[in-house]
Amino acid sequence: MTAWARTAADGRLPYHLLIIGAGPSGLAAAMAAARHGARVALVERALFGGTCLSAGCVPSKTLIRTSRLYREMRDAEQFGGRTPDGISVSFPDVMKRVRNIRSRLSLQVSAERLTTMGIDVIVGEARFAGPDSVLVNGDVVRFKRALVATGARPRRLPVPGLEEAGYLTYEDVFDLTDCPKRLLVIGGGPVGCELAQAFARLGSRVAIVQDEPMFLVNEERDAAQLLSDALARDGIEIHLDTQTTRVHVEGKGTIAELVNSGNRSTVAVDRILVGVGTTPNVHGLDLEAAGVAYDDAGISIDDFLRTSNPRIYAAGDVCGETKFPHIESAAGRIVAANALFRGRQRLSRETIPWCTFTDPEIAHVGMYVTEARRRSIPVMTFTVLMHEVDRAVIDGEEDGFVKVHVRQGTGEILGATVVASHAGDLINEISLAMCAGLDLMTLAKVNQPYPTQSQAIRMAAGAYAASRRHPIRAWLTKKWLSL
């Protein structure tokens, strides 16, 4: 606050980069800019770390970890162990761990720490006063470049009776003190699927409603199929291709009315969790004053993350982009480079993997086959089932696969999908190869310790290498060995 007060007071030193929003994009941009010695201001109205830390990845993955522990306890016999008698879940203890982890990780992005990095931290609401200035707590702050990274909030679902009955979103589900006995999850995207599985494993009777014929609509059909099977194994009642048409309170419970291709049904629950996407936080910023174009889908940006005002950039959920924190961080770093050094870095050139942390996890990087075919790129996919991988068999984690897509006739990796217990880790080897421009043949030459689950990738590469063996060479080899 001291630094902020001094800069605002003299008014002659506009910030090189002023950032609105201390989520992953804003923090990444602020830290990168500060490392270069730029004058940086970071304005945040609520919590540092953004949704990811307070109500996103950090609490949800913490909850998932505990839920996986309970699943493993119940499945102990499949590992030659004994299922403990009387397994019971202490939900307050589960949530206590969530809060502890959240507090611990928040220290890394505290205002104090950011200040020591040379970032002027300002707590307050920012709104644009003009094309090169914002108003914060009644003071005008000028900038040479600005980044809007105000994130998004849960999208509301216009279902009659839902508001009256009340519902949870990712913003408040981690404030629960009791585990709902019966939970309805509306939405079959990453958030809905992850939390449905976690709550089921923690003892809730969970039903999940998805208005598409499969979960995770952007993922491969086989991945979605395996996820459906996994959720069903956890005892989750699955309603695909189904809409929630009405909700009403009845006694102590809530009744949700569902319709599937004209067939009507109801489900009685205690709580409803809605995870149907987000709405960008574009209002209240006076973007018009800065000449920044936006609509309900978010702020419009180009591939360099510039808005319609070339001084102002935008990144993350406020642009309606894919909602993963590491993508936002990458975007933040690009903004710092482009804004401060007239850089020409493009977000589309980044190799960005993502992962849904269900069990099994579903990770992807690069192109999907449909996208490649739309661009008339001939594709060949090398598939390895996890039950072919010794370590996955040993670990009892055989559900899943590795699919590596290459340009047909070459080893150029176009993309990959991994469904496995640790898919989020496995995908990194492919991401590294793509980022470094390595082809699949090179991965075939990489030695790996045995046994590891990442051998699935080595096996896919090996299948590719075998496919490239020229018949004449094979014939010559055979001749040589017969001498």
Next chain:
Amino acid sequence: MTVHIGDEELLDRLERGAFGYFIEEMNPRTGLVSDTSREDSPASIATVGFALASYPVSVERGWLARDDAAARTLTTLRFFQGSKQGSDPDSMGNGGFYYHFLDLESGRRVWQCEVSPIDTTLFIAGALTAGAYFDGDAAAEVEIRRLARDLYERIDWEWARHGKTTVAQGWKPEAGFLHYGWEGYSEATLLYVLGLASPTHPLPPASYAGWTSTYQWERIYGEDLLYAGPMFIHQFSHAWIDFRRIRDPFMREKGSDYFENSGRAVDVQREYARRDPNGYGYGPDCWGLSAGAGPGFQTLHVGGRKRRFFEYVARGVPFGPDDGTIAPAAALASLPFRADAALSAVRHYIELYPEWADTWQLPSGFNRTAPGADSRGWVSTGTVGLDQGIILLMIENYRSGMIWELMRRASPIGSGLRRAGFRGGWL
């Protein structure tokens, strides 16, 4: 028990047994055929299509007199021709398509089912088979040809596309079009071929391109193939179309064809069975995951393992779902693609369940892990018309190529294939 008869004798009994289903389960007044042999089963329009294609086979095999087969065919086609079409629930269909399941007596929709383009396709393929076979001058045969043509030409394929690239998977009076289409490799090749060839309401070539746009060419267990999990997907269109050495743009790009692709699908099925990752007791002669009946939705502890079982679902290889249920038709209907694998599997099944040789009608499914009447596990009750239909046609195609030949020379198949971009071979 070992099946001590030669392959030809074995196939003859199985084919004749399958045909018996259509004699036993046909309603003589409407020509409709039950979906299953279970009591109170409604008719399935797809099963009617298989029945229509089976009558010419029965004539050639000497099981039915030609005029008897023509009379059964005529009864069926007249019933469909006289059916009410429209958007009200009392109709038998809409846009020239029909509801998936119909009351066996009245032809009225049951189970709030959908108007089904794919099941209508299988029905009309049967009608066109009859139209191609009954080429005589007798009044009945002339009428069969006319009705088959009229029923085909009144199908409004464009209506089923409802402004989108691909054909919708269904329509309901309560909900309109189901909001997903036939995309990605499936049994719907035949649908697009017939839709493209329509002289009245054809699909545009772009619809076929849209359908193939989500194809995935994969190497699985060392086999390069256009992937689809359930075996029936690799069989149903092949009952009517001879895909040997004809290729669309996708298969030209991959240097393969759909017939060889189905053979590779058999290889993947067998390799999955050999590996048997879930420990269900599969093996090289115990394979065949496909759509079919199952032990019912339940979770049981069997042999110290928690097992989930399903009802009638489309099981697939290698990504599942897999609950240990084998569909015998999946192996037997693979006869044209991998004869040795199909024959050794069916001999194995009959050794396991010798009572199947009483009727030579294979059940929809068996599961040696799920509890059943005896130590051999669960076996589905009754038989399913689709299973008997695909078994019959694929045995006949393997033995004589009769259905393929009929559809080559006297149907819209050739024209539809060309519009889809197929070249080479018999085209």
